Amino acid sequence: MIDYTSDVPRWIQVADVLRARIADGTYEPRSRVPSVVQLQGEFGIAQATSQKVLSRLREEGLIYTVPGMGSFVAEPSADA
Template identity: 75%
Template sequence: MADIIRRRIADGTYPPRTRVPSVLQLQAEFGIAAATGQKVHRALRDEGLIYTEPGLGSFVARTDD
């Protein structure tokens, strides 16, 4: 799932500063467990591709900074 989200970020499906699917949305789209969705978010955050705003969601990080 992380690879799919990475591709969507790279191809502009999720442009910078737009929200990426929540863990619940990942569960619904891919039929995965919540823990797997959390791992996807954690991996993308660790790579600097997304950031999380508590109470608001996770967003694509800017790549032009």
Template identity: 75%
Template sequence: MIEFEADVPRWKQVADVIRERIADGTYPPRTRVPSVIQLSAEFGIAQATAQKVHGGLRDEGLIYTEPGLGSFVAGPRRPPSEG
């Protein structure tokens, strides 16, 4: 799954996996995504790398963080209202 010798940084590879899981419904809207510690264990990456995964997905608007509760898949976006 993760090619450690690849030209693509590990955090981007893991972010791609999580993005795919969001897209295919494995992680539906408003459900918790794996924590930094869980990502680190699942993919064999450093926690700092897993933090980059979360940060990248947050920057894309795919996940949001509730302090003290964890990170969750963002819900579907509503189209802008016409008028």
């Protein structure tokens, strides 16, 4: 899924994959999204890259994190 020869940074490519999974219902609202470690394993990316992906999705309001429990898909906003 990740094009290692692309000029597009890996964290953007992974974030795009997760956004698509949220949009198509693979990850439903309130369901857990992959952890940093799981993202590392699935996509072959570094820990910092995985953290950046989750941070960006949090900034976009697509996920929220519960300390000690993980990150989850946010409910769709009313204006979406």
